Amino acid sequence: MTQVTANVVMVLLGGAVVLTAYRLFRGPTFMDRVVALDLLGTIVAGFIAVYAIATDQSVYIRDAIVLAVVSFLGTVAFSYYAERGGKP
Protein backbone atom coordinates (compact mmCIF):
# COMPACT_ATOMS: atom_id res chain seq x y z
CA MET A 1 0.00 0.00 0.00
CA THR A 2 2.80 2.39 0.85
CA GLN A 3 4.59 1.68 -2.42
CA VAL A 4 1.49 2.47 -4.48
CA THR A 5 0.89 5.68 -2.55
CA ALA A 6 4.53 6.66 -2.95
CA ASN A 7 4.30 6.16 -6.71
CA VAL A 8 1.15 8.29 -6.92
CA VAL A 9 2.79 10.98 -4.80
CA MET A 10 5.84 10.92 -7.07
CA VAL A 11 3.57 11.66 -10.03
CA LEU A 12 1.98 14.57 -8.14
CA LEU A 13 5.38 15.95 -7.21
CA GLY A 14 6.43 15.68 -10.84
CA GLY A 15 3.48 17.90 -11.72
CA ALA A 16 4.60 20.37 -9.04
CA VAL A 17 8.12 20.38 -10.52
CA VAL A 18 6.71 21.11 -13.98
CA LEU A 19 4.61 24.02 -12.66
CA THR A 20 7.57 25.50 -10.78
CA ALA A 21 9.83 25.10 -13.81
CA TYR A 22 7.25 27.03 -15.82
CA ARG A 23 7.67 29.95 -13.43
CA LEU A 24 11.46 29.49 -13.48
CA PHE A 25 11.61 29.85 -17.27
CA ARG A 26 8.80 32.37 -17.62
CA GLY A 27 9.29 34.57 -14.56
CA PRO A 28 9.25 38.23 -15.51
CA THR A 29 11.85 39.37 -12.97
CA PHE A 30 15.07 37.87 -11.72
CA MET A 31 13.70 37.39 -8.20
CA ASP A 32 10.77 35.37 -9.55
CA ARG A 33 13.30 32.92 -10.91
CA VAL A 34 15.16 32.87 -7.59
CA VAL A 35 11.97 32.08 -5.69
CA ALA A 36 11.05 29.38 -8.20
CA LEU A 37 14.53 27.86 -7.95
CA ASP A 38 14.28 27.80 -4.15
CA LEU A 39 10.92 26.05 -4.29
CA LEU A 40 12.28 23.67 -6.92
CA GLY A 41 15.12 22.60 -4.62
CA THR A 42 12.69 22.06 -1.76
CA ILE A 43 10.31 20.02 -3.93
CA VAL A 44 13.12 17.85 -5.26
CA ALA A 45 14.30 17.20 -1.68
CA GLY A 46 10.78 15.96 -0.90
CA PHE A 47 10.79 13.94 -4.12
CA ILE A 48 13.97 12.20 -3.02
CA ALA A 49 12.35 11.38 0.32
CA VAL A 50 9.36 9.82 -1.45
CA TYR A 51 11.69 7.95 -3.78
CA ALA A 52 13.47 6.49 -0.76
CA ILE A 53 10.11 5.19 0.46
CA ALA A 54 9.17 3.81 -2.96
CA THR A 55 12.41 1.87 -3.36
CA ASP A 56 12.93 0.98 0.34
CA GLN A 57 16.46 2.36 0.19
CA SER A 58 17.23 4.58 3.15
CA VAL A 59 20.54 5.88 1.80
CA TYR A 60 18.79 8.55 -0.27
CA ILE A 61 18.02 10.62 2.82
CA ARG A 62 21.50 12.12 2.75
CA ASP A 63 20.81 13.40 -0.76
CA ALA A 64 17.72 15.19 0.51
CA ILE A 65 19.69 16.82 3.33
CA VAL A 66 22.46 17.97 1.00
CA LEU A 67 19.96 19.32 -1.53
CA ALA A 68 18.15 21.35 1.12
CA VAL A 69 21.46 22.89 2.23
CA VAL A 70 22.63 23.73 -1.28
CA SER A 71 19.24 25.17 -2.26
CA PHE A 72 19.31 27.55 0.71
CA LEU A 73 22.85 28.66 -0.08
CA GLY A 74 21.85 29.32 -3.68
CA THR A 75 18.93 31.48 -2.60
CA VAL A 76 21.12 33.55 -0.31
CA ALA A 77 23.81 34.00 -2.96
CA PHE A 78 21.34 35.04 -5.68
CA SER A 79 19.58 37.46 -3.33
CA TYR A 80 22.86 39.06 -2.37
CA TYR A 81 23.69 39.42 -6.05
CA ALA A 82 20.33 41.02 -6.80
CA GLU A 83 20.52 43.37 -3.83
CA ARG A 84 23.86 44.69 -5.02
CA GLY A 85 22.19 45.54 -8.29
CA GLY A 86 23.84 42.92 -10.43
CA LYS A 87 27.37 43.81 -9.40
CA PRO A 88 29.29 41.12 -7.50
Add this chain to the structure above:
Amino acid sequence: MITDAITCGLLLFGALFTVTAAVGVVRFPDVFTRMHAASKSGTLGVISLAVALGLHFGSADIAIQAMLISLFLLLTAPIGSHIAARAAYLSGIRPCRESVIDTLGDQLDGRTSSSPPADHSPEGPTDTNSEDGAIIPSDQPLPEKPRG
Protein backbone atom coordinates in the same frame (compact mmCIF):
# COMPACT_ATOMS: atom_id res chain seq x y z
CA MET B 1 -0.46 -1.67 9.38
CA ILE B 2 -1.46 1.44 11.28
CA THR B 3 2.00 2.86 10.58
CA ASP B 4 1.46 2.22 6.88
CA ALA B 5 -1.85 4.06 7.01
CA ILE B 6 -0.29 7.04 8.78
CA THR B 7 2.59 7.05 6.29
CA CYS B 8 0.19 7.07 3.34
CA GLY B 9 -1.82 9.87 4.89
CA LEU B 10 1.27 11.97 5.48
CA LEU B 11 2.50 11.33 1.94
CA LEU B 12 -0.79 12.47 0.40
CA PHE B 13 -0.96 15.47 2.74
CA GLY B 14 2.55 16.52 1.81
CA ALA B 15 1.91 16.06 -1.90
CA LEU B 16 -1.26 18.16 -1.63
CA PHE B 17 0.57 21.04 0.04
CA THR B 18 3.54 20.86 -2.31
CA VAL B 19 1.30 20.97 -5.38
CA THR B 20 -0.55 23.88 -3.77
CA ALA B 21 2.75 25.73 -3.39
CA ALA B 22 3.61 25.13 -7.05
CA VAL B 23 0.18 26.33 -8.20
CA GLY B 24 0.55 29.41 -6.02
CA VAL B 25 3.95 30.19 -7.53
CA VAL B 26 2.42 30.00 -10.99
CA ARG B 27 -0.82 31.86 -10.30
CA PHE B 28 -0.01 34.66 -7.85
CA PRO B 29 0.48 38.15 -9.29
CA ASP B 30 3.85 39.37 -7.97
CA VAL B 31 7.06 38.10 -6.47
CA PHE B 32 6.11 38.72 -2.83
CA THR B 33 2.89 36.73 -2.96
CA ARG B 34 4.67 33.99 -4.88
CA MET B 35 7.28 33.84 -2.15
CA HIS B 36 4.49 33.64 0.43
CA ALA B 37 3.11 30.56 -1.32
CA ALA B 38 6.49 28.95 -1.89
CA SER B 39 7.97 29.33 1.58
CA LYS B 40 5.05 28.40 3.80
CA SER B 41 3.11 25.83 1.85
CA GLY B 42 6.13 24.17 0.31
CA THR B 43 7.90 23.87 3.64
CA LEU B 44 4.89 22.26 5.31
CA GLY B 45 4.52 19.80 2.44
CA VAL B 46 8.13 18.68 2.39
CA ILE B 47 8.29 18.42 6.20
CA SER B 48 5.27 16.14 6.03
CA LEU B 49 7.04 14.00 3.42
CA ALA B 50 10.14 13.81 5.62
CA VAL B 51 8.07 12.72 8.63
CA ALA B 52 6.47 10.03 6.46
CA LEU B 53 9.97 8.88 5.53
CA GLY B 54 10.98 8.61 9.17
CA LEU B 55 7.83 6.67 10.00
CA HIS B 56 8.22 4.27 7.09
CA PHE B 57 11.65 2.97 7.99
CA GLY B 58 10.95 2.96 11.70
CA SER B 59 14.51 3.05 12.96
CA ALA B 60 15.94 5.75 15.17
CA ASP B 61 18.81 6.49 12.78
CA ILE B 62 16.54 7.26 9.85
CA ALA B 63 14.09 9.12 12.06
CA ILE B 64 16.84 11.42 13.31
CA GLN B 65 17.93 12.17 9.76
CA ALA B 66 14.35 12.89 8.73
CA MET B 67 14.03 15.23 11.70
CA LEU B 68 17.25 16.88 10.54
CA ILE B 69 15.64 17.60 7.16
CA SER B 70 12.58 19.05 8.91
CA LEU B 71 14.66 21.17 11.28
CA PHE B 72 16.80 22.47 8.47
CA LEU B 73 13.80 23.43 6.36
CA LEU B 74 12.17 25.15 9.32
CA LEU B 75 15.36 27.12 9.93
CA THR B 76 16.15 28.10 6.36
CA ALA B 77 12.74 28.79 4.79
CA PRO B 78 12.00 31.98 6.77
CA ILE B 79 15.56 33.24 6.46
CA GLY B 80 15.72 32.57 2.75
CA SER B 81 12.36 34.11 1.97
CA HIS B 82 13.13 37.17 4.10
CA ILE B 83 16.43 37.73 2.31
CA ALA B 84 14.85 37.18 -1.08
CA ALA B 85 11.94 39.55 -0.35
CA ARG B 86 14.29 42.28 0.86
CA ALA B 87 16.52 41.84 -2.17
CA ALA B 88 13.50 41.98 -4.45
CA TYR B 89 12.28 45.23 -2.88
CA LEU B 90 15.70 46.84 -2.87
CA SER B 91 16.33 45.89 -6.49
CA GLY B 92 13.28 47.92 -7.48
CA ILE B 93 10.43 45.43 -7.61
CA ARG B 94 7.24 46.84 -6.07
CA PRO B 95 4.18 44.97 -4.78
CA CYS B 96 1.29 44.56 -7.15
CA ARG B 97 -1.48 47.11 -7.47
CA GLU B 98 -3.85 45.24 -5.18
CA SER B 99 -1.49 45.46 -2.18
CA VAL B 100 -2.71 47.62 0.68
CA ILE B 101 0.36 47.91 2.93
CA ASP B 102 4.03 48.64 2.24
CA THR B 103 5.87 48.89 5.54
CA LEU B 104 9.39 48.57 4.18
CA GLY B 105 8.73 51.33 1.65
CA ASP B 106 7.49 53.58 4.44
CA GLN B 107 10.61 52.88 6.46
CA LEU B 108 12.82 53.66 3.50
CA ASP B 109 10.92 56.89 2.93
CA GLY B 110 11.30 57.88 6.59
CA ARG B 111 7.64 57.66 7.45
CA THR B 112 6.36 55.72 10.39
CA SER B 113 2.81 55.09 9.26
CA SER B 114 1.84 52.52 6.70
CA SER B 115 0.13 53.73 3.59
CA PRO B 116 -0.13 52.48 0.05
CA PRO B 117 2.89 53.19 -2.14
CA ALA B 118 0.74 55.44 -4.27
CA ASP B 119 2.20 58.88 -4.74
CA HIS B 120 5.87 59.21 -4.03
CA SER B 121 7.01 62.67 -4.97
CA PRO B 122 10.75 62.33 -4.58
CA GLU B 123 11.80 65.86 -5.50
CA GLY B 124 8.92 67.88 -4.14
CA PRO B 125 9.72 71.55 -3.61
CA THR B 126 7.59 71.86 -0.46
CA ASP B 127 6.75 69.64 2.44
CA THR B 128 5.47 66.24 1.53
CA ASN B 129 2.07 65.58 3.01
CA SER B 130 1.18 61.97 3.28
CA GLU B 131 -2.33 60.65 3.51
CA ASP B 132 -2.63 60.59 7.28
CA GLY B 133 -1.24 64.06 7.78
CA ALA B 134 2.37 63.31 8.70
CA ILE B 135 4.53 66.21 7.57
CA ILE B 136 8.00 65.42 6.31
CA PRO B 137 10.27 68.47 6.03
CA SER B 138 11.77 68.82 2.62
CA ASP B 139 15.24 69.69 3.90
CA GLN B 140 15.76 66.17 5.18
CA PRO B 141 17.88 64.17 2.79
CA LEU B 142 15.74 61.72 0.94
CA PRO B 143 16.82 58.11 1.18
CA GLU B 144 18.61 56.66 -1.74
CA LYS B 145 16.02 55.60 -4.26
CA PRO B 146 16.27 51.97 -5.27
CA ARG B 147 17.27 51.25 -8.78
CA GLY B 148 14.34 50.91 -11.10
